[in-house]
Structures are given as structure tokens and as C-alpha cells.
Amino acid sequence: MNLIKFEDFSFKYSGQAQDFVLxxxxxxxxxxxxxxxxxxxxxxxxxxxxxxxxxxxQFYHGEMIGNVxxxxxxxxxxxxxxxxxxxxxxxxNPENQLLAMNxxxxxxxxxxxxxxxxxxxxxxxxxxxxxxxxxHLKKKAPFELSGGEQQRVAIAxxxxxxxxxxxxxxxxxxxxxxxxxxxxxLLKDLLQEKKVSTIIVIEHRLDLVLPLSDExxxxxxxxxIEQGKTHEVINGDIFLNIGLNIPKCVSVFQTLKNDKLYxxxxxxxxxxxxxxxxxx
Amino acid sequence: xxxxxxxxxxxxxxKGMSFLFLLLIVFNTLFDSFSYSISMILRIxxxxxxxxxxFLTVHPDDLMxxxxxxxxxxxxxxxxxxxxxxxxxxxxxxxNIIDAQKSRGYELEQGGLISQAKNLIPxxxxxxxxxxxxxxxxxxxxxxxxxxxxxxxxxxxxISYAKKDWILxxxxxxxxxxxxxxxxxxNIIPAWFYFRLSI
Amino acid sequence: xTSIPQIVVNDLQYHYPDGTIxxxxxxxxxYRGEIVGIMGKNGAGKSTLxxxxxxxxxxxxxxxxxxxxxxxxxxxxxxxxxxxxxxxNPELQLFANxxxxxxxxxxxxxxxxxxxxxxxISETLKIFDLEKYRNRSPFNLSGGEKKRLAIAxxxxxxxxxxVFDEPTIGQDASGITFIKQIIKENATSGKTVVIxxxxxxxxIDVIPRIILMADGLVVADGPTHKxxxxxxxxxxxxxxxxxxxxxxxxxxxxxxxxxxxIFLVKQMVQYLSEFxxxxxxxxxxxxx
Numbered sequence: 001m002n003l004i005k006f007e008d009f010s011f012k013y014s015g016q017a018q019d020f021v022l023x024x025x026x027x028x029x030x031x032x033x034x035x036x037x038x039x040x041x042x043x044x045x046x047x048x049x050x051x052x053x054x055x056x057x058q059f060y061h062g063e064m065i066g067n068v069x070x071x072x073x074x075x076x077x078x079x080x081x082x083x084x085x086x087x088x089x090x091x092x093n094p095e096n097q098l099l100a101m102n103x104x105x106x107x108x109x110x111x112x113x114x115x116x117x118x119x120x121x122x123x124x125x126x127x128x129x130x131x132x133x134x135x136h137l138k139k140k141a142p143f144e145l146s147g148g149e150q151q152r153v154a155i156a157x158x159x160x161x162x163x164x165x166x167x168x169x170x171x172x173x174x175x176x177x178x179x180x181x182x183x184x185x186l187l188k189d190l191l192q193e194k195k196v197s198t199i200i201v202i203e204h205r206l207d208l209v210l211p212l213s214d215e216x217x218x219x220x221x222x223x224x225i226e227q228g229k230t231h232e233v234i235n236g237d238i239f240l241n242i243g244l245n246i247p248k249c250v251s252v253f254q255t256l257k258n259d260k261l262y263x264x265x266x267x268x269x270x271x272x273x274x275x276x277x278x279x280x
Numbered sequence: 281x282x283x284x285x286x287x288x289x290x291x292x293x294x295k296g297m298s299f300l301f302l303l304l305i306v307f308n309t310l311f312d313s314f315s316y317s318i319s320m321i322l323r324i325x326x327x328x329x330x331x332x333x334x335f336l337t338v339h340p341d342d343l344m345x346x347x348x349x350x351x352x353x354x355x356x357x358x359x360x361x362x363x364x365x366x367x368x369x370x371x372x373x374x375x376n377i378i379d380a381q382k383s384r385g386y387e388l389e390q391g392g393l394i395s396q397a398k399n400l401i402p403x404x405x406x407x408x409x410x411x412x413x414x415x416x417x418x419x420x421x422x423x424x425x426x427x428x429x430x431x432x433x434x435x436x437x438x439i440s441y442a443k444k445d446w447i448l449x450x451x452x453x454x455x456x457x458x459x460x461x462x463x464x465x466x467n468i469i470p471a472w473f474y475f476r477l478s479i
Numbered sequence: 480x481t482s483i484p485q486i487v488v489n490d491l492q493y494h495y496p497d498g499t500i501x502x503x504x505x506x507x508x509x510y511r512g513e514i515v516g517i518m519g520k521n522g523a524g525k526s527t528l529x530x531x532x533x534x535x536x537x538x539x540x541x542x543x544x545x546x547x548x549x550x551x552x553x554x555x556x557x558x559x560x561x562x563x564x565x566x567x568n569p570e571l572q573l574f575a576n577x578x579x580x581x582x583x584x585x586x587x588x589x590x591x592x593x594x595x596x597x598x599x600i601s602e603t604l605k606i607f608d609l610e611k612y613r614n615r616s617p618f619n620l621s622g623g624e625k626k627r628l629a630i631a632x633x634x635x636x637x638x639x640x641x642v643f644d645e646p647t648i649g650q651d652a653s654g655i656t657f658i659k660q661i662i663k664e665n666a667t668s669g670k671t672v673v674i675x676x677x678x679x680x681x682x683i684d685v686i687p688r689i690i691l692m693a694d695g696l697v698v699a700d701g702p703t704h705k706x707x708x709x710x711x712x713x714x715x716x717x718x719x720x721x722x723x724x725x726x727x728x729x730x731x732x733x734x735x736x737x738x739x740x741i742f743l744v745k746q747m748v749q750y751l752s753e754f755x756x757x758x759x760x761x762x763x764x765x766x767x
Contacts, residue, residue: 040651041622050420059423081429089424096417099365101341108436113426121436143368147521161426173648176520176677178717204649207680207722243652248680248722248744255748261755270725277730280758373571379535380572382555383564384632385588402584405574409618413570 001072003165003198004029004052004087009066011047011056021047023222025066031164031197034188036209036230038202039219040243045202048219049167052200053087054080071164084110088158088196092170094150098142103134103153106142110161121160128156131195132186148179152186159195166190167200172208181208188212207247210234211269218242234266249273293332294325340364345439354433362418370411377406484508485640485671486532491541493527501527503695504541511639514662514672516682516703519692520717525675528692529642532673533562546639556588563638567645569629573617578609578628581617585632603635623654630661640671647678659685679707683721683742691716704742723747 006027012020021044029035039045050056054075057064068075070086091097100106107128111121129135132152142150151171158166168187172180187199203209216233218226226238233239240246240254249267253276256262267273301321308317344361348354381402388399422428462469486509493502502524509515517525530536531543534555543550546561566572575581582600591599604610607627612620617628626646633641646658662672662685676682682689682703689706691699693716699706706712708724720728726747727737741750 041649041654053424055420055423059420079429080423081426084424084426084429087424089421091417091421093417095369096414097421099362099418099422101339105341105437110425112434112436113429115430115432115434117434118436121434125436157425170649174521176717177679177719178714181719204651245652245655245680248747249726251744252723252726252747252751255744256751256755259748259752261752270722270729273726274729274733277733277735277754280755376566376568377571379530380564380566382535383533383559383566384572384585385556385559385636386584387556387588402572402574406571409573410570 002028002069003031003071005069006051007067007069009051009068010064011051012063013060014062019222020063021222022051025224027217027224027227029165029198029200032191033198033214034191034212035198035200035215035217036203036206036213037200037217037219038206038244043219044222045219046169047222049089049169049200049202051075052165052167053083053089054078055089081113084161084163085114086163086165088161088163088166090151090154090158090166090168090171092173094142094147094154097154097157098150100142102139102141103129103145103156104138106153106157107160110157114161124160124162128159131159131190131193132156146179147175148182151175151179151183155183155186155190159190164196165198165200166196169202170204171201173204177208180205184208184212204245206245207249207269210247210250211271230268231265234268289336290329290332293328297324297328300324335364341437342439345435345437348435349439349441355428366414366418369414370407373410374403374407377403377410380406485511485546486673487542487544488528488531489542489544491528491531491543492539493524493531493536494539501695505692505695505697507690507697507700509640509671509673511671512666512669513688514666514674514686516686516689517673517675517692518677518682518689518716518718519698523692523716524695525692526644529564529644529673529675532640532642533558533564535564559638560589560636561638562640562642563633563636564642565630565633565644565646567648569625572629572632573625575617577614578604578612578617578620579614581628581632582635585635589636599635603631606634607631622649623651623657626650626654627657630658634661634665638670640673641665642673642675644675645677646674647676647681655681677718679718679721683707683724691718704740 004027006025009022009025009027010020011022012018025048037045037048047056050060051068052070052075054068054070056062057076058080064076070078070083073083073086075083098106100109104125107125108121111124116124125138129138132155134149134152134156137145137149137153142153145153155166155168155171166187172183175183184201184203187201190196191199201209210230213230216226216228216230216239217224218233218238220242225242226233226236228236234250240250246254247268249270249272253262253266253273257266262276264276267276301324304320304324305314305317308314308320340361343364344357347357347360386402388396486507488505488507491502491505492500494500505524505528517528519525527536531538531550532545534550534553537551545553545558548558548561550558573581575584579600582603583596586596586599604613607630609624609628609631612624617625620628626649630646643658643662647655650658659681662674665672674682674686686703688701689699689703690697691706691712698715699709699712704724707718707720708728713719721742723742723744727741730737735754737750741747
């Protein structure tokens with residue numbers, strides 16, 4: 001069974017004159033992958049993510065065609081608050097997600113809502129603190145933490161619901177470069193240690209996230225225009241032409257390719273670029 | 281140390297009111313007596329202090345838990361606590377809006393009431409828009425964290441009435457009753473207790 | 480002319496009312512026509528520093544001079560004509576009914592005639608490609624368009640110095656290209672541009688000089704590509720090297736003779752073109 005399955009899905013927000021923000025989406029997302037969801041601003045990335053845990057159509061109303069299934073559960077029928085056991089959502093700004101007086105209570109919030117008993121909550125808190133590496137911060141108030149630490153807390157507070165899939169909507173855009181790398185590496189670790197089975201991330205800094213991604217989904221004007229393995233997608237025609245921030249190494253080798261000086265695959269990172277030079 | 285910090289904050293809020301106190305002294309001394317003005321000020325200080333001490337020492341989360349222990353429904357107690365949680369955030373946002381508008385030449389002009397109210401529009405509209413957006417984001421995040429999924433919510437932290445809390449409550453009730461008795465039978469206070477300053 | 484700096488910050492300290500010390504003694508000079516980047520961790524004091532440039536914050540100790548005005552005794556209403564700050568989030572300032580009114584509001588306190596204001600509005604809308612939205616509500620614009628309008632509402636006031644706070648957050652390639660172009664045009668017309676940013680790839684492309692801050696102090700000040708290849712400084716300020724700086728460093732370690740200042744896509748393409756041509760020549764020549 002697919003983790004998430006979109007069947008001929010379209011959506012239009014009510015009260016807005018605009019066209020459908022998502023159109024004719026057929027998408028299957030499977031276990032065990034680090035997936036990058038990419039597209040320019042206004043392409044429908046955030047709306048797509050909202051449809052993955054039922055925020056669309058339950059919280060954001062509108063005209064919806066087709067169905068979305070999360071582990072076989074129809075998002076029209078199962079409330080978002082229960083889908084949270086399967087799909088965890090982390091947003092851009094930690095300020096709007098952290099509500100409690102200290103980190104420990106923040107992580108407890110989700111399981112408390114599910115009515116989980118004390119002992120289980122206690123062990124989940126300990127586990128989550130360890131997994132995102134913030135054990136030393138458990139009694140701190142969220143506003144005392146740095147942006148990167150806050151985002152770790154936000155991730156932990158979703159992990160405590162033990163979802164199979166975590167989706168992050170631009171989790172690093174307010175962080176400094178080193179903080180951003182650390183969060184993305186943490187996500188990769190979560191996947192490798194099998195704390196979650198799939199990660200979907202919307203991320204503008206392609207230079208940081210491309211080397212970590214197994215798969216890319218490209219979205220443009222509300223349509224999925226490409227889905228595939230990272231190397232295949234960046235070597236395809238679409239990736240370079242929809243207005244994304246192309247990493248410099250990719251641009252360099254693409255230009256060389258156009259000038260017929262280079263024929264191989266485009267590199268995802270500095271390391272791969274160096275490999276190319278070594279080989280030639 | 282924490283006490284010291286709290287005291288400093290309390291002192292600041294009292295300091296901020298010093299102008300009001302001055303007014304009270306001047307007017308009350310003019311129309312009544314100096315001692316009356318002093319008692320008035322003491323009353324205000326006690327009122328302000330108790331409020332500020334309450335909010336400086338009680339975190340909204342604990343307030344929420346105590347409301348729940350008073351059998352107030354979770355949803356109501358939670359939204360009450362949540363609104364306190366975002367007061368500093370929104371205050372910061374308001375400051376950023378003022379800064380942004382000042383940077384494009386905005387001035388808080390002196391003028392009539394209407395022109396001043398009109399002058400607030402460039403501040404109020406962004407504040408409302410940003411706060412509404414924030415409210416949506418918070419709601420999204422709550423929904424995504426199982427908020428309201430079951431009726432039988434559990435609590436990782438709980439607060440309960442300990443022995444010392446009962447003692448304190450008893451003392452406070454005693455004081456309260458004593459106050460009422462004094463009000464009704466002022467004669468039980470010995471005469472030497474009364475002292476009056478007169479100017 | 481260039482010998483006198485336009486902004487002179489001398490031993491600037493700023494203490495917030497709650498006791499936090501945001502700036503602990505910052506000194507720097509910024510000259511007319513420069514493009515200067517200010518980088519560093521969140522909380523290093525960057526935002527506090529730029530807010531002193533137009534007097535939103537006044538120094539606790541030390542001085543800030545902007546075009547020979549001591550900001551400690553100059554009103555923001557006056558300084559804001561010289562220094563325009565474009566804040567990160569355009570939604571903090573958009574409020575008017577139409578795009579046109581939004582610009583008009585910025586021109587209100589400049590003592591311009593009605594004709595001059597109308598002319599300025601038309602000119603600004605044209606530069607920022609917002610003419611077609613003239614009568615639309617600012618709230619119905621896309622993220623990129625809102626950003627353009629926010630920049631327009633500062634630039635229409637013709638400040639001598641323009642400060643951008645994180646201009647690239649949330650912008651896609653076309654938005655970033657537009658911002659790069661605006662910055663370059665301003666600098667060539669003699670205006671000074673100061674940019675607070677985390678975006679190293681953007682920085683290496685348009686900003687020749689950067690000032691790095693950490694913990695309320697300036698820790699480095701100099702040519703961008705040199706500073707952004709200095710590992711210890713980068714670690715201290717939570718930054719990383721731009722891809723091509725890293726790339727040419729690795730190439731040098733491989734034993735290639737890479738000229739020191741290769742950090743733009745154009746330069747790297749040129750260098751590698753030569754490299755690949757040489758390689759294929761070698762291969763052809765090597766064959767018996």
C-alpha cells in the first residue's frame with residue numbers, strides 16, 4: 001500500500017477568484033525515501049502539503065475533486081487530528097508552532113491530545129529528545145533557544161506522535177547556513193535510523209538538499225510535472241527551466257555541456273564535481 | 281536571584297506609574313487631605329503589584345492547569361493560556377511594524393482625535409493582517425498535532441493542591457473574613473492604631 | 480570625494496531596555512557607492528546595527544554619523560529621507576487600498592508638489608513593473624510582487640543609502656535576479672547599498688565587501704571571497720563557503736593551478752573550458 005496516494009485530485013480555495021491551485025494530481029509516495037518537493041513560489045507546494053494530512057479540505061475549505069489517501073484512509077473522512085498519527089507537519093516559522101512553557105511540555109502536547117497514558121508519554125519524550133539531540137534543553141522555554149534549536153523542538157514535537165511520514169515546509173529558510181545544514185542532516189539521520197519511514201521537504205536551498213535527496217517531485221502552476229530519482233530529474237529538461245535556484249555547480253557543468261565540452265551527468269554537489277574532474 | 285529579577289520588573293512597573301501618583305497627590309491634597317492621597321496610592325500599588333506579581337510568576341501553562349483543576353473545560357482554558365502566550369510575540373511584531381513604517385517617513389502626528397485615529401491605520405492594518413495569518417498558522421499546527429482528536433485528553437504535567445496550598449488558602453480566607461468584620465465593627469481595632477497625617 | 484565615509488560607526492554599543500547587550504562596541508565605515516554585506520548568526524546584532532542607521536534605535540554609547548549627521552540628535556523623520564530600510568517581511572508595511580496609494584503614502588512627508596508626486600508614482604511603478612497592478616489591492620499580489628512593492632515604497636523616496644534586510648528569503652530565481660539587478664543599478668548610480676543576509680550564494684554574486692558580526696562585535700571586514708573561504712571565521716559565524724569557492728579550493732588541493740579569485744559561474748566555466756580543452760588535447764596528443 002502506498003503511504004500517500006492522490007487520485008485525480010484538484011483543489012480550489014473557496015472565496016478566491018483564482019483558478020484551481022492544484023490540478024489533476026496523480027501521485028504516489030512510498031516508504032523509505034527522502035523526497036524533495038520543489039517549485040517556484042505560488043506553484044502550489046504548500047497546498048499540496050496541506051492536502052497530505054487533510055488540512056485541505058477540512059481546515060481550508062473549497063472545491064475538491066478526487067481523493068487523497070493516507071495509508072488507505074480517505075482525507076475527506078478521517079480528521080486531520082487523527083491523521084497526525086501518520087503524517088507529521090513541520091512549518092517554516094517555529095514561533096507559530098511552539099506553544100508550551102518548556103521543551104518537555106511541547107513534546108508532550110501531541111501525545112496528550114491523543115489521550116496516551118503517562119508512562120508512554122514519558123518514554124516518548126525521552127526518546128524524541130535523544131533523537132533530535134536536545135536532551136540538555138528539555139527544561140528551557142522555546143523563546144530562549146536559537147532558531148535551529150527551535151526547529152529541532154518543532155521536529156521533536158511532531159515525532160512524539162510517531163508518524164510514518166514527516167513533511168517539512170521550508171524548515172530552514174529562517175536559519176543561518178550552518179543551522180540549515182544541521183537540520184537537513186538531522187532529517188537524513190532520522191530516515192537512516194528508521195525513526196520515520198519517509199521525509200518530504202520543501203526547501204529553497206537546493207545546493208544543500210540535492211545531495212541528500214533520493215527523489216524529486218517538481219510542481220509548476222498546480223501540476224506535478226516531474227517525479228523521479230534525483231539524478232534523473234536534474235539531468236532532465238524540466239528541472240533547469242522552471243525558475244528554480246539552480247546550484248552553481250550544476251549551472252557550471254550545464255553550460256559546459258551546452259558548449260559541447262562536457263558530456264557526462266550533472267553533479268549534485270561540489271564533491272561530485274571534483275569526482276568529474278578526477279575522472280577526466 | 282529570580283526574586284531579585286522579579287522585584288526589578290515590579291519596581292519598573294511601579295516607576296512607570298509615578299506620574300499618576302504625582303497627580304493623585306496633587307489633586308487629593310487639594311481636594312481632600314495628604315493622608316487620603318497616600319492611602320489612595322497605597323491601594324493602587326497593591327492592586328498593580330498583585331496583578332504584575334501574578335503574571336510575572338505564573339506561567340500561562342500553569343494557569344491553564346489550575347483552571348482545568350477547577351473543572352473549566354480544556355478548550356476554554358487552553359485558548360485562554362494561548363492568548364497570553366502570544367502577547368510578547370504580537371508586541372514584537374507591532375514594534376517591527378512601527379519601525380517599517382517609520383522607515384518610509386511615517387510620523388505619529390499630533391493633532392485632533394480623528395486625525396490621530398486615521399494616523400493609526402498604517403499600523404493597525406498590517407498588525408491585523410499579520411495576526412490573522414499567524415492565527416491560521418497556529419491553528420494549522422494545532423490540528424497537525426492531534427489537537428482535539430479525543431475527548432479523553434491526558435496530562436503529562438498536573439498540578440494539585442498540596443498541604444501548603446490549603447494552609448495558604450485558609451490564611452487568606454481568614455484575612456478576608458477579618459476584613460469584613462473590621463468593616464462592620466470598626467470599634468474592635470484599638471484607637472492607637474489610627475493615626476492621621478494632616479497638612 | 481571617496482575619502483570621507485558616508486556612514487561612520489564608532490565604538491557603538493546598544494543595550495536593550497531589558498538589559499540585553501546587542502552591540503558591544505562596533506566600529507566601521509561605509510563609503511558612498513559601496514555595496515556592503517552584513518552577515519553573521521541570528522542574534523549577532525545585525526538588525527540592531529542597521530536600525531541605528533536611520534535612528535530607529537539610538538546608541539547607548541558611542542556614535543553613528545550618517546552624512547555628517549549625528550544620529551543621536553537627529554529625528555528618524557529626517558534620517559529616513561537619507562536612509563531607506565527595506566525590511567524582510569513586506570506584510571509589515573502594506574496597508575493601503577491600492578498599489579498606487581501604497582507608494583503615495585511613502586511620498587507624503589517629502590514636501591513634493593502634487594504633480595511631482597504623480598510623476599514619481601508613475602516612474603516608480605514602471606521601474607518595478609507594477610503598472611498593471613496600479614489599482615489593485617496590495618494584498619492580492621503574489622509574494623514576489625509584494626516584495627517588489629515594498630522595495631518600491633522605499634526607493635521612491637530616493638534615499639542616498641538603501642538597506643535591505645534579508646532580501647532573498649522566500650524568493651525564487653526570478654525574484655533574486657530582480658533584486659540583484661536593483662542593487663547593481665543603485666550602486667552604479669552612486670547610491671550606497673547595505674545588505675543584511677544569510678544567503679551566501681547571493682552574497683558572492685553581488686556583494687564585493689562583507690562585514691561579519693558575532694556576539695555584538697565585528698569579527699571580520701573585507702573582500703567577500705577571501706572571508707568566505709576562511710574556515711575558522713566561517714565556523715565562528717555559522718556560515719559556510721559558497722559552492723564555487725569550495726570547488727576552486729578543492730581543485731587547488733587536487734594540484735590544479737586555479738587562479739585565486741575564481742568564484743563566479745562565468746569564471747568557473749571559463750576556467751573549466753580551458754581545462755577540458757587541454758585534457759582532450761592531451762588525450763589526442765597522447766595517442767600513438
